[in-house]
Amino acid sequence: xxxxxxxxxLILALLVAVVQGVFPIVGAAKGNVAWMALAKxxxxxxxxxxxxxxxxxxxxxxxxxxxxxxxxxxxNSKLPLQYRVAALWGGHEGSLLxxxxxxxxxxxAVTFFSKHLPQVTRARILGxxxxxxVGFLLFLLTVSNPFExxxxxxxxxxxxxxxxxxxxxxxxPPMLYMGYVGFSVAFAFAIAALLGGELDAxxxxxxxxxxxxxxxxxxxxxMAGSNWAYYELGWGGWWFWDAVENASFMxxxxxxxxxxxxxxxxxxxxxxxxxxxxAIGAFSLSLLGTFLVRSGVLTSVHAFATDPERGLFILAFxxxxxxxxxxxxxxRASSVGKGGAFDVLSRExxxxxxxxxxVVAAGSVLLGTLYxxxxxxxxxxxxxxxxxxxxxxxxxxxxxxVFLMGVGPIARWKKAELPELALRLRWxxxxxxxxAALLPLWLGHWTPMIxxxxxxxxxxxxxxxQTLRERLTVSHQSLPERIRSVPLAWWGMWFAHLGxxxxxxxxxxVKGFExxxxxxxxxGDVAHLSGFAFTFDGVKSIEGPNYIAAQGxxxxxxxxxxxxxxxxxxxxxxxxxxxMSEAGIAASLTGDVYASLGEKLQDGAWSVxxxxxxxxxxxxxxxxxxxxxxLLALSDxxxxxxxxxxxxxxxxxxxxx
Amino acid sequence: xKARHKRLAxxxxxxxxxxxxxxxxLNAFRSNMVFFYTPTQVANGEVPKETSFRxxxxxxxxxxxxxxxxLTVHFAVTDLAKSTAVxxxxxxxDLFKExxxxxxxxxxxxxxxxxxxxxxxxxxxNYMPPEAAEALKRAQAAGAANSSLNTEVDTLKxxxx
Numbered sequence: 061x062x063x064x065x066x067x068x069x070l071i072l073a074l075l076v077a078v079v080q081g082v083f084p085i086v087g088a089a090k091g092n093v094a095w096m097a098l099a100k101x102x103x104x105x106x107x108x109x110x111x112x113x114x115x116x117x118x119x120x121x122x123x124x125x126x127x128x129x130x131x132x133x134x135x136n137s138k139l140p141l142q143y144r145v146a147a148l149w150g151g152h153e154g155s156l157l158x159x160x161x162x163x164x165x166x167x168x169a170v171t172f173f174s175k176h177l178p179q180v181t182r183a184r185i186l187g188x189x190x191x192x193x194v195g196f197l198l199f200l201l202t203v204s205n206p207f208e209x210x211x212x213x214x215x216x217x218x219x220x221x222x223x224x225x226x227x228x229x230x231x232x233p234p235m236l237y238m239g240y241v242g243f244s245v246a247f248a249f250a251i252a253a254l255l256g257g258e259l260d261a262x263x264x265x266x267x268x269x270x271x272x273x274x275x276x277x278x279x280x281x282x283m284a285g286s287n288w289a290y291y292e293l294g295w296g297g298w299w300f301w302d303a304v305e306n307a308s309f310m311x312x313x314x315x316x317x318x319x320x321x322x323x324x325x326x327x328x329x330x331x332x333x334x335x336x337x338x339a340i341g342a343f344s345l346s347l348l349g350t351f352l353v354r355s356g357v358l359t360s361v362h363a364f365a366t367d368p369e370r371g372l373f374i375l376a377f378x379x380x381x382x383x384x385x386x387x388x389x390x391x392r393a394s395s396v397g398k399g400g401a402f403d404v405l406s407r408e409x410x411x412x413x414x415x416x417x418x419v420v421a422a423g424s425v426l427l428g429t430l431y432x433x434x435x436x437x438x439x440x441x442x443x444x445x446x447x448x449x450x451x452x453x454x455x456x457x458x459x460x461x462v463f464l465m466g467v468g469p470i471a472r473w474k475k476a477e478l479p480e481l482a483l484r485l486r487w488x489x490x491x492x493x494x495x496a497a498l499l500p501l502w503l504g505h506w507t508p509m510i511x512x513x514x515x516x517x518x519x520x521x522x523x524x525x526q527t528l529r530e531r532l533t534v535s536h537q538s539l540p541e542r543i544r545s546v547p548l549a550w551w552g553m554w555f556a557h558l559g560x561x562x563x564x565x566x567x568x569x570v571k572g573f574e575x576x577x578x579x580x581x582x583x584g585d586v587a588h589l590s591g592f593a594f595t596f597d598g599v600k601s602i603e604g605p606n607y608i609a610a611q612g613x614x615x616x617x618x619x620x621x622x623x624x625x626x627x628x629x630x631x632x633x634x635x636x637x638x639x640m641s642e643a644g645i646a647a648s649l650t651g652d653v654y655a656s657l658g659e660k661l662q663d664g665a666w667s668v669x670x671x672x673x674x675x676x677x678x679x680x681x682x683x684x685x686x687x688x689x690x691l692l693a694l695s696d697x698x699x700x701x702x703x704x705x706x707x708x709x710x711x712x713x714x715x716x717x
Numbered sequence: 718x719k720a721r722h723k724r725l726a727x728x729x730x731x732x733x734x735x736x737x738x739x740x741x742x743l744n745a746f747r748s749n750m751v752f753f754y755t756p757t758q759v760a761n762g763e764v765p766k767e768t769s770f771r772x773x774x775x776x777x778x779x780x781x782x783x784x785x786x787x788l789t790v791h792f793a794v795t796d797l798a799k800s801t802a803v804x805x806x807x808x809x810x811d812l813f814k815e816x817x818x819x820x821x822x823x824x825x826x827x828x829x830x831x832x833x834x835x836x837x838x839x840x841x842x843n844y845m846p847p848e849a850a851e852a853l854k855r856a857q858a859a860g861a862a863n864s865s866l867n868t869e870v871d872t873l874k875x876x877x878x
Contacts, residue, residue: 294811295808404723404726404727416731416734416735420735420738420742423742424738424742427742427746428746431746441752441753442752442753442771442848442851443750443751443752443753444750444751444753444771444822445746445749445750445751446749446751446822448745448749449745449746449749449750452745452749453741453742453745453746456741457738457741578788578806578807578808579788580786580787580788638811638812639811639812640811641811656808658788658808658809659787659808659809661783661787662787665787667787667788667808669808
């Protein structure tokens with residue numbers, strides 16, 4: 061009964077979404093206030109209906125109802141509760157339902173935090189989001205229904221893929237989707253602006269916090285995924301340039317460009333058309349990501365087995381959304397107007413330079429991701445483009461961007477002076493150069509990539525210190541007062557940029573100085589790596605809720621001092637009889653020691669992989685700082701003040717309409 | 718500088734940067750493309766020597782052998798028509814199994830033995846790497862596989878759906 065209620069709620073939600081997508085937009089065009097007023101109640105009703113569908117599916121998973129095909133294919137009675145619920149997004153249908161649900165979460169949030177918007181604008185925004193929802197609900201109801209019954213019911217479920225039975229499964233997909241789908245708000249704002257032909261500083265101020273919030277979620281989502289891959293896949297990689305990772309990384313790059321471009325549009329009124337184009341691009345790439353993951357065209361840890369019908373549906377949807385919005389852009393972009401002029405040397409040009417580099421980087425990732433698919437589709441052969449391509453393209457593109465990132469925040473708007481900039485940054489520059497030249501020698505060896513990485517990391521960290529010092533020495537107040545007088549938005553920028561520096565430092569050190577070895581070990585054997593001694597103390601059998609495992613014990617010492625005890629294990633998930641390695645990791649700020657069990661060999665020996673990953677956790681630390689920066693920027697007083705003030709004002713635009 | 722000159726300088730500078738970026742990207746792209754071949758193509762000598770490429774298919778039943786060190790493995794990848802001998806030093810993925818789909822990346826040496834630098838297996842009971850499925854499909858289309866093997870391919874395809 062519950063699954064039917066969910067199914068029915070989904071059908072009703074589609075009808076409401078059609079109302080939400082059509083009437084407000086037409087109403088806004090015709091100036092029909094009653095039609096525009098439908099947007100809010102429709103959006104909230106749709107939210108309740110989709111939430112009902114989502115909860116009924118979650119409930120069906122929780123009570124182990126194996127008469128529902130999707131539940132039977134992705135769950136099992138032995139699966140612990142948290143994974144039974146997370147299994148909801150462990151397959152194709154459920155992850156799309158999650159997509160639709162999160163879209164509705166964002167939409168309903170817009171209805172609550174848009175009191176300050178003119179009614180026409182709000183109607184258009186909610187209308188556009190309604191139309192996106194129509195697409196996804198149609199997709200769910202026609203070819204991806206998660207509520208489909210299985211008759212006769214299965215006695216037990218086929219279990220969630222063991223790879224996904226991990227705490228990462230609980231957080232990574234919802235966070236990532238919050239980011240992906242969150243760009244739909246920026247997209248809807250952009251389309252609304254194009255439809256209305258009004259694009260001003262106020263527009264940029266409204267869409268900034270939404271965009272930043274989506275970007276924060278995407279950052280956390282990607283970080284969680286990377287960390288999960290690091291400990292789950294058993295060989296300590298944290299980024300693979302896997303097509304699906306790229307699919308989440310492209311919207312991140314374009315989204316990063318977007319938040320910076322929005323800043324210029326808000327402060328200086330420039331880059332308007334470019335900002336709109338980026339908003340369209342970020343969401344289009346999110347949709348493309350969904351297509352890549354859900355159409356089964358990829359060899360990837362994320363790809364589900366799917367049928368071509370579904371791929372075709374998403375492809376058609378993709379073409380309609382991207383094609384439609386770009387056509388609208390081409391038609392209306394000239395109406396949004398130009399911004400203020402600025403000099404070649406100014407904060408605007410630094411931001412523009414960064415924007416271009418970020419977009420070109422996203423383009424290079426897009427090429428590497430799509431070209432092999434393109435060739436394959438045309439029957440011109442199968443190729444793959446691996447990490448070497450991305451590594452060799454990405455570093456040269458990002459290096460100037462990171463360099464400019466250091467200069468941008470201290471350059472003045474409109475017109476900056478090169479001699480002045482050079483004077484202020486000379487120490488940071490020379491110390492960075494010295495670091496790049498000397499530090500690697502002390503650490504062991506020097507390569508151009510290590511040099512470049514350390515230069516950029518030192519540059520970002522030193523320039524951050526310099527900016528902070530300048531910011532805090534300007535006025536004549538006491539230090540605590542000065543710290544308080546700096547707006548949160550500025551702190552947000554500062555922490556996010558610092559995060560980039562920390563991230564680069566982590567990447568450079570781990571890529572340049574990680575060590576690994578694969579050895580055959582019997583009880584009592586000792587392996588040596590990077591000054592650590594790894595003693596193998598044998599393997600014992602343990603039993604989990606739905607798996608049996610061989611758990612090894614490895615004692616790690618350095619100079620005779622005990623550092624850690626690692627417990628890598630090899631699990632066999634009994635339902636699918638599927639083996640799965642769990643790495644043993646001892647993390648610290650200076651580096652992780654990492655071990656994973658390979659196979660059991662003859663006479664009780666095991667093949668064991670051992671890694672030392674210096675400063676690897678700084679990678680995620682840097683991402684966390686970026687996300688923190690985004691949150692700080694969001695909490696800036698002027699957004700709250702603008703809202704509070706707006707509540708007491710009559711809604712402007714309602715009269716005009 | 719006049720506004721018009723400034724605009725020209727902007728456009729010119731932008732074009733130079735984009736041209737440089739494009740040259741960089743395309744050059745990296747060309748030198749890092751990895752082609753895919755089936756075991757039949759390897760047997761027919763259609764593959765390049767001394768260049769890295771990918772092969773895909775099934776791990777042949779009974780072909781897996783392990784050296785004394787426990788870390789070097791030898792196995793054969795088959796598309797059910799021809800098979801290629803592969804050696805790999807390292808630890809195999811969890812789901813590497815005889816009779817199941819596999820994709821290996823590496824080089825062919827002078828004696829025609831494939832040394833893999835990377836081995837990818839499927840990661841889900843219902844999922845088969847597209848390359849592996851492709852190799853079987855091509856071999857089947859070429860009519861090289863006999864009927865009993867065809868049934869096996871059909872089962873594999875059903876598994877995939």
